Amino acid sequence: MNTASRKPSASRKPALSSFSKLSTPAILIVVLIAVDFFAWWLNIPFVEDIFTVGTIYLVMVLGFQLFMGNSGILNWSYAGYIAIGAFASAILSMEPVDKLKYIPVMYPFLVNLHMPFPLALLLGALFSALVAAIIAWPLMRLTDSVGAITQFALLIVINVILSQWQEVTNGPRTFTLGQSRTTSLGVALFVAVLAIIVVFWFKESSLGIKLRASRDDRYAARSSGINIIATRYLAYISSAFIGAIGGGLYSHYIVSITAAAFYMNQVFVLLTMLVIGGSMSVSGAFFGTVLITLAQQGLRQVEMYLTVHGYIDASGTTEIALGILMILFLMVLPNGVTGGREVALRIRSRVREKPKEDSVETV
Amino acid sequence: MNLQILTEFTINTISMGSLYALIALGLVFVFGICQLVNFAYGEFFAVSAYTLYFLGTFTSLPWFMVFLLGIFAGVAIAFLCEVVAFRPFRDRSMDALLVTSFAVSVIAQRVYQLSISPRPKAVPIPDFMNRTVTIFGIGTPLRNPLIIATTAVLLIALTLLMKKTTLGIAMRGASENFTTARLMGVPANLVILAAFIISGLLAGVVAIFLSARTGSVEPMAGAGPLLIGFIAVVIGGMHSLPGSVVGGFVYAGISNVLSLTLPTTMLSFRDAIMFAIVIAFLVIKPEGMIRGNYHEERVG
Numbered sequence: 001m002n003t004a005s006r007k008p009s010a011s012r013k014p015a016l017s018s019f020s021k022l023s024t025p026a027i028l029i030v031v032l033i034a035v036d037f038f039a040w041w042l043n044i045p046f047v048e049d050i051f052t053v054g055t056i057y058l059v060m061v062l063g064f065q066l067f068m069g070n071s072g073i074l075n076w077s078y079a080g081y082i083a084i085g086a087f088a089s090a091i092l093s094m095e096p097v098d099k100l101k102y103i104p105v106m107y108p109f110l111v112n113l114h115m116p117f118p119l120a121l122l123l124g125a126l127f128s129a130l131v132a133a134i135i136a137w138p139l140m141r142l143t144d145s146v147g148a149i150t151q152f153a154l155l156i157v158i159n160v161i162l163s164q165w166q167e168v169t170n171g172p173r174t175f176t177l178g179q180s181r182t183t184s185l186g187v188a189l190f191v192a193v194l195a196i197i198v199v200f201w202f203k204e205s206s207l208g209i210k211l212r213a214s215r216d217d218r219y220a221a222r223s224s225g226i227n228i229i230a231t232r233y234l235a236y237i238s239s240a241f242i243g244a245i246g247g248g249l250y251s252h253y254i255v256s257i258t259a260a261a262f263y264m265n266q267v268f269v270l271l272t273m274l275v276i277g278g279s280m281s282v283s284g285a286f287f288g289t290v291l292i293t294l295a296q297q298g299l300r301q302v303e304m305y306l307t308v309h310g311y312i313d314a315s316g317t318t319e320i321a322l323g324i325l326m327i328l329f330l331m332v333l334p335n336g337v338t339g340g341r342e343v344a345l346r347i348r349s350r351v352r353e354k355p356k357e358d359s360v361e362t363v
Numbered sequence: 364m365n366l367q368i369l370t371e372f373t374i375n376t377i378s379m380g381s382l383y384a385l386i387a388l389g390l391v392f393v394f395g396i397c398q399l400v401n402f403a404y405g406e407f408f409a410v411s412a413y414t415l416y417f418l419g420t421f422t423s424l425p426w427f428m429v430f431l432l433g434i435f436a437g438v439a440i441a442f443l444c445e446v447v448a449f450r451p452f453r454d455r456s457m458d459a460l461l462v463t464s465f466a467v468s469v470i471a472q473r474v475y476q477l478s479i480s481p482r483p484k485a486v487p488i489p490d491f492m493n494r495t496v497t498i499f500g501i502g503t504p505l506r507n508p509l510i511i512a513t514t515a516v517l518l519i520a521l522t523l524l525m526k527k528t529t530l531g532i533a534m535r536g537a538s539e540n541f542t543t544a545r546l547m548g549v550p551a552n553l554v555i556l557a558a559f560i561i562s563g564l565l566a567g568v569v570a571i572f573l574s575a576r577t578g579s580v581e582p583m584a585g586a587g588p589l590l591i592g593f594i595a596v597v598i599g600g601m602h603s604l605p606g607s608v609v610g611g612f613v614y615a616g617i618s619n620v621l622s623l624t625l626p627t628t629m630l631s632f633r634d635a636i637m638f639a640i641v642i643a644f645l646v647i648k649p650e651g652m653i654r655g656n657y658h659e660e661r662v663g
Contacts, residue, residue, distance in 0.1 A: 074461060138646040145400045148461060149597060150645045153638040156590070160635035268469055275462055317477065323470035330459050331451050 023345040025200040028286050029193050032058070035290075036189045048185055054293035055188040056249045058286065061273045062195045063242030065285035067235050068274065070208055072215035073143065075236075076151040076267055078243050080158030081128045083262035085244020086251035087162065087169050089124030090177050093117050093252070102176040107167045117182045121248040128244030132237045140232040143218070155267070163259035176256045183253035191249060195242055200282045202238065211235050268319075272326045278336025283343045288336060296322065370499050372623070376615050378507035381514035382572055384611030386588050387595035388521070389565035391607040394596070395538035396558045397453065399460045403444055403467040404592060405585025407566035408573065411437035412486060412580040413475065415570065419487035426489040434567030441563025445556055453555075468585070475582040483581040486574040493575065506575045513568060518608065521561070525604070530557055538602075590634075597641050600650060 032055070039051035060082060068075045091099075091106075092115055099111045115123070135154070142150050163172050202208045214221040214228040222228060251257045269292070277288020299318040306317075333339070393401050414436035418429045448467050452460050492506040525531035530553075536544040537554045545551055569588060574580060591614065599610020617640065621633055 139642070142645055142649060145394070145398065145461075146601065146645055146649050148400060149593060150642055152593070153597075153641045153645070157635045157638045157642070160632060160638075164631045164635075265469075268465065271462060271465070317473070320470050320473045320477075323466040323473075326466045327448060327463055330455070330463060334455050334459055 020344040020346055021204065021342075024283060024342040025196050027343050027345070028196050028200075028283065032192060032196070032286070033189065036185055040185055050293065050297050052183070052185045052188050052253060054289065055185065055192045056183070056246055056253060057270075057273065057293065058192050058289045059188070059195045059249060060243055060246035061270055061277075061285045061289045062192075062199045062282070063239050063246060064270050064274055065279060065282060066199050066202055066242060067232075067239035069279040069281070069285070070203060070211040070215060071232050071235060073232070074148045074151065074271075075239065076148065077154040077158065078239065078270070079262045079264075079266045080155050080162075081132060081240035081243045082247035082250070082266065083158065083162055083259060084128040084131055085124050085247035086257055086262065087124075087175065087247075087259075088127045088244070089117075089120045089248030090175065090251045090257070091168070092123055093120035093182065094177055098176075098178045102178075103170045105166050105170070110168065117252065121245060121252075124248045125241050125244035128247070129237050129241040132240035133233075136236045137229070137233055140229045140236065155263070159259055159263050162262075169259055172258065172260070174256045174258050177251060178255065181253050181255055183249045188249055188253070191245060195245070196282065196286070198238075198242070199285070202235070203282060207231060207234060265319075269322075272322055274336075275326060276329045276336055278338035278340045280335065280340030281338050281342045284336045284338040284340060287338060291337065292322070295325065367501065370501050371503075372619060374498060374501060374503055374507060376612070376619050378503075378510050379619065380612035380615035381511050382569060382611075383591050383595050383615050384608040385514055385517065385565050385569050386592040387599065387607035387611045387614075388604065389562040389569070390592040390596050391601065391604055392558045392562045392565075395602060395604065396534060396541070397449075397460075397555050399449065399464060401562070402461065402464040402589065403448070403471070404464075404562065404566065405587075405589030406444075406468050406471040407437045407441050407563050407585070408570045408588050409471065409475065409580065409582070409585040410440040411567045411570035412574050412584055413479065413484075415488075415574055416484050416486045416580050420484075430571055433571060434564060437565075437567030437570060438560050438563040441559045441566070442556065445559040449559075450552075453551075472582045472585075479582075481582060483579040485579050488575045488578065506572055510572045513572075517565070517568065521604075530554075534558065594637060594641050598644055602650070 036051055036055060039047050042048070064075065064078050067073070067078070091110055092113055094114070096111050096114055099106055139147075139150050139154070162169050165171065169175055203212075210221070210226045210231045213224070214226055214231060218228065247262070273288040273292045274285055275288070276291060277286065278284025296318060299321050303317050329336070389407070390401060390404055393399055393404070411433050415429060415433040418424055418432055419426075422429075424432075444467060448463055449460065452463050492509065493504045495502045496505050496508065497503075498508065523531075525535055533544065533549040534554050534557060536547065537549055537551070541551070544554075566588075573584075573588065595610035595614045596607050597610070598613050599608065600606025614637075618633075618637065621636060622630070625633060625636075
């Protein structure tokens with residue numbers, strides 16, 4: 001028996017050269033900057049709004065991909081960390097006067113906190129990562145459906161606490177940050193570029209490779225000396241951090257938020273973006289976000305047109321269409337539009353010959 | 364006086380537990396056979412409850428016909444979900460199935476919102492279900508003893524089905540080892556379809572009693588039972604049918620104790636405490652109170 005013939009993927013697809021690898025984040029960043037620059041250049045507030053929200057979502061989806069794509073665990077609780085980041089950074093950056101005005105019941109020591117936006121964003125995200133670090137270790141042992149249900153339960157716990165803790169989040173009522181937006185298209189773009197670099201670097205780092213190994217074959221990974229729990233743990237915390245940054249950007253753009261905005265529906269949107277793009281690759285997260293943002297906006301326009309012109313009351317059809325789209329995509333392209341691969345400039349090296357294992361297969 | 368509270372507590376816990384046991388059972392039937400954590404399960408209730416609402420409001424059918432058709436609606440939607448949404452994904456990853464079931468549930472909720480109403484609708488329930496009867500000196504609505512009796516009958520029927528009939532034996536075989544069961548000539552489609560139909564049937568029965576309790580149905584009506592089912596299943600054991608029944612009763616017990624003992628300011632956090640218990644259970648004892656056949660839930 002020849003064991004070499006058992007790995008067809010290795011013989012058919014040569015490993016990417018380091019140039020090709022580096023080309024992936026470069027392509028994504030260039031495309032992102034070009035798209036956002038175009039939106040800015042058009043100078044239509046409505047278009048700029050769509051692209052700013054889209055770019056913020058990209059940050060969230062990238063963080064989502066970092067853990068879910070590399071570990072294969074469906075991470076429901078991610079929306080909870082986005083929420084923590086959104087609220088924490090908002091509390092840190094708001095003027096004490098505004099806090100007294102909009103959230104009169106807030107704890108006095110929280111009212112007095114005040115710092116510039118970038119610092120608040122960073123500290124808020126660190127806080128969210130800290131929460132993840134405190135609770136996640138025992139949860140990382142669980143896999144498959146048990147793992148998914150645990151994360152689901154965690155999302156509910158976080159949501160209940162956030163939506164009931166009046167002194168911090170204004171409870172189920174709206175939390176208003178103030179009058180003006182702090183996040184702009186430029187800020188979102190800058191963070192998104194950083195996020196692309198970090199998430200891609202993570203995937204190719206030894207930690208990312210270990211995590212992907214544990215996803216593909218748990219037993220082989222463990223017997224190669226990979227500490228699966230520790231690997232997942234670090235990735236989970238990093239993912240929570242990036243998600244919280246996304247949440248902070250979001251709350252400083254939307255300006256009035258509720259805990260209910262970071263719940264199942266948000267997970268559904270993020271999941272749609274990631275699954276349709278292809279959860280196994282950073283490119284998948286990128287193109288999924290772009291596609292779904294465009295589809296969402298297109299559908300919303302149709303919805304509004306139908307409702308305004310009185311054909312039918314179509315509000316809510318966007319989610320139905322997205323859901324159906326997601327099911328169809330999963331049927332036809334289970335690995336998303338990118339098929340779990342990265343976009344890259346491939347230089348065909350003529351030196352590389354056809355691997356010899358191929359000929360053995362016929363024996 | 365204390366005895367009275369105790370009796371009341373016991374009756375409430377057993378009747379709630381019966382309801383929750385049925386909910387959990389429906390979830391485990393599907394999970395046990397095709398490893399699908401069915402997020403669309405809540406929609407079986409919602410569809411069934413909406414059917415009760417429609418038939419009860421717009422037709423003059425006798426109540427037992429309404430109930431039967433309501434249960435039938437639950438079965439029909441379960442059948443439809445299996446054939447249309449889940450069958451194409453059976454050979455895909457567990458995540459794909461999970462995501463699909465979630466998408467189905469979101470779609471269904473939007474459809475009720477659009478086509479019926481985003482607001483709750485009153486479900487007409489025959490008067491006798493809410494008539495007060497006295498048991499051991501405690502007044503309780505008749506639906507409570509009724510659900511206990513119904514659950515007992517259903518559990519006996521299901522036990523007979525699983526132990527005595529060919530279909531039941533095939534289903535048990537499939538939940539133990541699907542591949543081997545298929546090699547032994549168990550038709551995969553039939554077994555999975557049967558699991559979904561039983562799941563829908565249980566959901567239909569539960570929908571009647573839940574609607575009797577709340578008196579209304581709204582687009583998110585399925586979310587409550589789904590979460591209850593999750594908790595009960597996790598506590599009892601994901602791979603065991605008796606486990607899910609035990610889990611249902613234990614959940615009802617814990618939930619009633621929390622309602623009695625928590626200070627009123629903390630009551631709004633009850634769900635958070637419930638789910639924290641779930642997480643603790645999953646971490647400490649991921650196989651649940653009653654262990655099924657071997658499954659790996661932990662790494663390390």
